[in-house]
Structure formats: C-alpha cells, structure tokens
Amino acid sequence: MAGLVEGTRETQLRITQQVRRGLMAVYDLLGGDRAFFEWARENPGRFYELWAKAAPRESEALNRAAGTQVVILTSDALRAKRRGEVIDVEPERLQ
DSSP states (O other): OHHHHHHHHHHHHHHHHHHHHHHHHHHHHTTHHHHHHHHHHHOHHHHHHHHHHHHHHHHHHHHHHHTOOOOOOOHHHHHHHHTSOOOOOOOOOOO
C-alpha cells in the first residue's frame, strides 16, 4: 500500500510539473512579462485579486522549503529593528 501511495505522489508531481511547463510556455507565447504587465495595467483589480491569492501560497511554500520566516516591514521599522543602515530601493518599472 505504501508503494501505491508513493507512486501516486510521483505521478501527481509529474503532472503538476507538466502543467506548470505548459502554462509557462503559453505565457511566453502570449507575450510573457510585458503582456502580463499590460493586462495588469488595464485590469488592476483583477491583478491584485490574483496577486493576493498567489502571494501567501508562494511565501508559505518558500518558508516550508527553507525553514525561514518572512517578515515585511517598512524601511523605518526595519531601521528601528536593526539599528543600522537600510538601503531603500525603488521597484523597476517595465517599459
């Protein structure tokens, strides 16, 4: 029975990887990041809805994999916590 469960997990993993590769291929064919950015600009509400659903799952997966904890602080809060230099970075805008 354990072998059957393990085989099922491997099959699910392969299918998940195939679906992910397929989605990325279609994403690239549709214009990739630039097309996604243009869609997001035209549909900000839908983009933030998608982002809100995806972001927690991504951070949870990273935390489980790396055994780390993600904490988001403002630069002022980070300065106060570290009592040191913090470099503020402006996000890059797609042209």
